Amino acid sequence: MAFKRVAIFGATGLEGESLLEALSGMELGIETASVFAADAEGETAMFRGRPVAVKAPDTADFSALDLAIFLPEVGSDAALVDAACDAGIVVLDATDTLAQRDDVAMFCEGAEVAAGKLFAIADAATSHVAALLQQLAPTTIKRVDISVAQAVSVAGRDGIEALAAETARLLGGQTPDTTALGQQIAFNVLPQSADRAAAELEHNLSRLLGDNIAVIANVMMVPVFYGHTIMLRVACEERPDLSALRGRLNEDSRFRLFPNEDAEQASPVCLQGSDCIDIDQLYYDRRDETAFRCTVVGDNLRKGAVFNIIELLKNLIKINI
Numbered sequence: 001m002a003f004k005r006v007a008i009f010g011a012t013g014l015e016g017e018s019l020l021e022a023l024s025g026m027e028l029g030i031e032t033a034s035v036f037a038a039d040a041e042g043e044t045a046m047f048r049g050r051p052v053a054v055k056a057p058d059t060a061d062f063s064a065l066d067l068a069i070f071l072p073e074v075g076s077d078a079a080l081v082d083a084a085c086d087a088g089i090v091v092l093d094a095t096d097t098l099a100q101r102d103d104v105a106m107f108c109e110g111a112e113v114a115a116g117k118l119f120a121i122a123d124a125a126t127s128h129v130a131a132l133l134q135q136l137a138p139t140t141i142k143r144v145d146i147s148v149a150q151a152v153s154v155a156g157r158d159g160i161e162a163l164a165a166e167t168a169r170l171l172g173g174q175t176p177d178t179t180a181l182g183q184q185i186a187f188n189v190l191p192q193s194a195d196r197a198a199a200e201l202e203h204n205l206s207r208l209l210g211d212n213i214a215v216i217a218n219v220m221m222v223p224v225f226y227g228h229t230i231m232l233r234v235a236c237e238e239r240p241d242l243s244a245l246r247g248r249l250n251e252d253s254r255f256r257l258f259p260n261e262d263a264e265q266a267s268p269v270c271l272q273g274s275d276c277i278d279i280d281q282l283y284y285d286r287r288d289e290t291a292f293r294c295t296v297v298g299d300n301l302r303k304g305a306v307f308n309i310i311e312l313l314k315n316l317i318k319i320n321i
Helices: 014-024 078-086 124-133 157-171 194-209 242-251 305-319
Strands: 005-009 032-036 044-047 050-055 067-070 090-093 105-107 118-121 141-150 214-221 228-236 255-257 277-284 291-298
Touching: 005 014, 014 032, 014 044, 014 305, 032 044, 067 078, 078 090, 090 305, 105 194, 105 305, 118 305, 124 141, 124 194, 124 228, 124 277, 124 291, 124 305, 141 194, 194 214, 242 255, 242 277
Parallel strands: 005 032, 005 067, 032 050, 067 090, 090 118, 105 118, 141 214, 255 277
Antiparallel strands: 044 050, 141 228, 228 291, 277 291
16 A cells, blocks of 8 residues: 555654654655644655745644654644544554553554554653563563663754753853753753653553553663663573573574673664664572563663654555555
C-alpha cells in the first residue's frame, strides 16, 4: 500500500525533523506531506529538500489523509488522535494516547505486526528494555525494577537549549535564567513525575512483556544532551543462564556488550557513531541468584519512537495494510 497523503503532528521538534528526514528517503509513495505543530503556525519544516508550511493541529482534515503520525512534541491530545482514528486512516501514535487502549497494538522493533490501522508506538526506554528482556523466555520473568536517567532531549529542543544556556551561565559565574524545564538542570538531577513518566513506562513495558510481570519504574532527568542510561534488576522464576544470554546478545547486531575492545564501560558518550543498544554490568544479584542486574544505554532519539515508526511502516508496506 502507498501512503500518498501523510500528516505529521509535532513535526517541528527534534523527533519531527528526524522523521521527516527519514521519510524523505523511503519509498512510501508519498505525494503530499502535511506538518502540524502547536504554537508553530507560519513556520516551515523541510521535506525532500523543500520547505513545508507548518499548520495548527486543529486545522487538520483527516478525511483527506492516508496516514497520521503523532509525535510526543504534540502532547497527549486525545481528541485529536480520536479524530484521526474515527476517519478510518492508519494512525501511528507515539504520544501514549493509544497505548492506554487494550484494543490497540503496541509496536517496537521486533514486534509482530497484526492486521489493523491503529498502532501505539513504544518510546525509546521501553523499546530498549523490551528488546533485552525478549531474549529471555517471558514465563521466566517475575518482576522488573527499572531506573531511567533520561537525557534532556526527551524534552525536545527546549531541553537541549536549557542545559546549554544554564551551563554557560553557571560556568561564567552567573545565575541561570528560568527555563522551559521549570528548574535548573545544569549540574543537577530532576526527578520526573511518578504519575506520568514512570507510570507510562510501567504500563507500556507491561504491555510488551506481559501483564503478569510486575514492573516498577523510577525516572529522572540528568544533565546529558543525548542518550539514556537504564539500571535494571530482573527477578526470575529460576536462576537465569546469563552465559547463554550473553551469547545471544553477542550474536544479535542490535546489541553491544561491555566491556569490549572499544571501551571499558557503556555510557552515552559511547553511542556516537553507533546504532546499538549497549549492555553493561550484566551479573547475578548478590543476594538472590534468581535475579540479575544490568545497565542499558541507548540513543533516545535515533533509536526511539522515530526508529520504531520507520520499522513499522516498512512492515505495513510488506503486509499491504
